[in-house]
Amino acid sequence: MRAFLVRGSRDLLVDTGTPGSGPRLRAALARLGTGPDRLSLVVITHGHLDHFGGLREIAPSLECPVAVHRADADILRTGREPPFTPVGPLLTALMRIAPMSRAGDAARSAFAPDLLIDGPLDLAPYGVDGTVESTPGHTAGSLSLFLAGGEVIIADALRGAIGLPRAPRWPFVVEDFDENRRSVGRVLGRRPSRIWTSHGGPFDLDAARRLAGRLT
Ligand SMILES: [Zn+2]
Ligand SMILES: [Zn+2]
Structure with a gap:
């Protein structure tokens, strides 16, 4: 799992990991000195x-709203992920053997979110x-965070290659x-200084441009 803490005059928590991550997450926030009074928003x-x-x-220890894109809100409310479309034949075969979520996870x-995002959120x-902005494709409601200084948290729109985490690859499922692909192109078009992903990274930006078919 990976979650991000974005620091400002107050702090944002971006994502919360797999089921069972609660204790690790609480411990990490305590270690970083971010109590409920410092957290202003959780972005999923x-x-x-x-x-x-x-x-x-x-x-139970949050005092701030939880935000998600409107298009993915029902997934949060029910805990049930939509069917995955694997990219490539190997993953198609693997997922037939081992479904990605376990019984009881839903x-x-x-969780009922407090804030539904359907446009850029300042x-x-x-x-x-x-800002938080819509970068759909991996899921219909996928969001990215565009931060001052050009850093972008792109979540799962890209992932790191297995064994080469800084080499960008398309996600396993979309x-x-x-x-x-269009969403990643738009992110790259804004000339980010760094792209953070939830699996691997941060990326070699030239490699990301090559992957997205943008050579400039
Ligand atoms: Zn993921
Ligand atoms: Zn994902």
């Missing part, structure tokens, strides 16, 4: 269990210089591959 980047599974476990992960009221 998209409706996959490895990103929101730990939410319900930390919710019931222990369902983070200034939450103490952070940046709802709409072409839309995901």
